[in-house]
Amino acid sequence: MYRADFVGRRRELEVLDRLWDSNRATLLILYGRRRVGKTRLLTHWLRQRPEQGLYWVAEPASLLTQLRSFSQALMSFMDPEAEVPADFSFSTWELALRQVANFAQGRRVALFIDEVTYLIDVDPGFVGTLQKIWDRWLSESNVMLVLSGSQMGLMQKHLLQYEAPLYGRATAHIQLPPLPYGTTSDYFPDYGPADRVAVYGMWGGVPAYWERLDPRQSVLENFRLNVLPAHAWMVDESRILLQDFITDMHNYVGILRAVANEQQTMGEISQRTGLDSSKASFYLSVLRDTGFVRRDVPISQRGRDSRRGRYVVTDPYLRFFYHFISAHQSKLALGQSGPVMQQLEESLPAFLERNTWLEMCRDWTLLAAGHGALPAAVDEVGAEWASSYEVDVVGIGEETQSLVLGDCYWRAEPLGLEAVEALVKKTAHLIPKQGDEWRVHYVLFSAAGWTEAAAARAEWLATTSATARGRQRWRPEGVRLVDLATVDRDLTEWAI
Numbered sequence: 001m002y003r004a005d006f007v008g009r010r011r012e013l014e015v016l017d018r019l020w021d022s023n024r025a026t027l028l029i030l031y032g033r034r035r036v037g038k039t040r041l042l043t044h045w046l047r048q049r050p051e052q053g054l055y056w057v058a059e060p061a062s063l064l065t066q067l068r069s070f071s072q073a074l075m076s077f078m079d080p081e082a083e084v085p086a087d088f089s090f091s092t093w094e095l096a097l098r099q100v101a102n103f104a105q106g107r108r109v110a111l112f113i114d115e116v117t118y119l120i121d122v123d124p125g126f127v128g129t130l131q132k133i134w135d136r137w138l139s140e141s142n143v144m145l146v147l148s149g150s151q152m153g154l155m156q157k158h159l160l161q162y163e164a165p166l167y168g169r170a171t172a173h174i175q176l177p178p179l180p181y182g183t184t185s186d187y188f189p190d191y192g193p194a195d196r197v198a199v200y201g202m203w204g205g206v207p208a209y210w211e212r213l214d215p216r217q218s219v220l221e222n223f224r225l226n227v228l229p230a231h232a233w234m235v236d237e238s239r240i241l242l243q244d245f246i247t248d249m250h251n252y253v254g255i256l257r258a259v260a261n262e263q264q265t266m267g268e269i270s271q272r273t274g275l276d277s278s279k280a281s282f283y284l285s286v287l288r289d290t291g292f293v294r295r296d297v298p299i300s301q302r303g304r305d306s307r308r309g310r311y312v313v314t315d316p317y318l319r320f321f322y323h324f325i326s327a328h329q330s331k332l333a334l335g336q337s338g339p340v341m342q343q344l345e346e347s348l349p350a351f352l353e354r355n356t357w358l359e360m361c362r363d364w365t366l367l368a369a370g371h372g373a374l375p376a377a378v379d380e381v382g383a384e385w386a387s388s389y390e391v392d393v394v395g396i397g398e399e400t401q402s403l404v405l406g407d408c409y410w411r412a413e414p415l416g417l418e419a420v421e422a423l424v425k426k427t428a429h430l431i432p433k434q435g436d437e438w439r440v441h442y443v444l445f446s447a448a449g450w451t452e453a454a455a456a457r458a459e460w461l462a463t464t465s466a467t468a469r470g471r472q473r474w475r476p477e478g479v480r481l482v483d484l485a486t487v488d489r490d491l492t493e494w495a496i
Helices: 010-021 038-047 063-078 093-103 117-122 126-136 152-160 181-187 193-203 219-226 233-242 250-260 266-273 277-290 316-333 338-354 356-370 417-425 452-469 484-493
Strands: 026-031 053-057 109-114 143-149 172-175 293-296 310-313 380-385 390-397 402-406 438-446 474-483
Touching: 010 026, 010 038, 010 143, 010 172, 026 038, 026 152, 038 053, 038 109, 038 143, 053 063, 063 093, 063 117, 093 109, 093 126, 117 126, 117 152, 143 152, 152 172, 152 277, 181 193, 181 484, 193 219, 193 316, 193 338, 193 356, 193 484, 219 233, 219 338, 233 316, 250 266, 250 277, 250 293, 250 310, 250 316, 266 277, 277 293, 310 316, 316 338, 338 356, 356 380, 356 390, 356 402, 356 438, 356 484, 417 438, 417 452, 452 474, 474 484
Parallel strands: 026 143, 026 172, 053 109, 109 143, 402 438, 438 474
Antiparallel strands: 293 310, 380 390, 390 402
16 A cells, blocks of 8 residues: 655754754754644654664653653663663653763754653653753753644643743744645545545545545545444544643534534524523633634734634544534444435535635635746735625735635536626625725636636636726736646645
């Protein structure tokens, strides 16, 4: 079975290389959601430098067990030929870390401590000890120290916030994001673009999830296999992800299910969950702190507390889980996957159109402007909506007074002229009040492509519609019709 050894992460590897090439002690704090690939990143980088670094991962065990495990790993690293007694341990973390500093006096040494939050859990004073050792000895050595963890709340509280003992000591810190869509072509070379979009919509850019899929099977068959009782990791994973941040999950789950099923305003969420707005607001604020939920506002109201704000589940796996799986857990536990499979086959295209494809089109717009593939300079990309209209993609270039407007469609058949006409008619609603004349570029996205009639008349329609509406405030600069093949090719080329 084909499996890519390592894909993406070019930017993060460059950071590690730069820290390693420094002629002084360096400290990197690496954090991110579970399964996102922190361990794979560190071990891949370290494999390029055998015998120059020690990778050690903490476990949910007692303080004494942790210290013994680290002590033995350190002694074996410093002297690979030595036989380390099974019960050997430094008496304190201070002595163990001072040994690292001494060893790194005459040579460059990388020390990676993964899942450091397990140490913090059993000994909150560990970070204070590390700070003292860093200030007195490690910072004067030739060590490259990396502290990595998945419990983002603990990482931020104990390592990154102003009150944290190590605040200001880190040379760099990285919040590792999921892999971008463009890397799916390296990992699933036998899948076509539509299948890879489905993979990304269901499992996101999490390498540990991709490794559970069999590329010889269809995407839907992979889903069925991974929700069977014997392999029900997809059912358990949502709880594992959330338990790092919350304990009483009942109300949080209700809110996530509501948002994933498009009850996205405060009023809709309150009605769906039965929570009053003040309680719902509190739970949503916690979910926003986790990074799994965000609040979007129309791009014209960015920076303001718009009443038109919508909540969105940002993590693709959680969004998919609470839309398709959460309500059927009892049936799935009994091996009854049929109803879920039927719903998935019927509803997945609409789900992808509203979520994954939409996000890909916005990403493409921002990246295309930066790579010169669009004639407009775009500072940011979002959406615009009101009670009477909605535009999926809105890019704004303040300095050049440029707008990029687009709508996104995930349909089985090529789209016709009516999609272009519908977008052009919405233009007047989106022209900013400031500025004399705005240049408007239209980019429409259809996964299945466009009819010949749409392609032939799109430019003419935009021009004549603009003339009919008056050109004193805006003028059209052209129409581009984009299909899935183009988005897939470009996002693959631009992936980092």
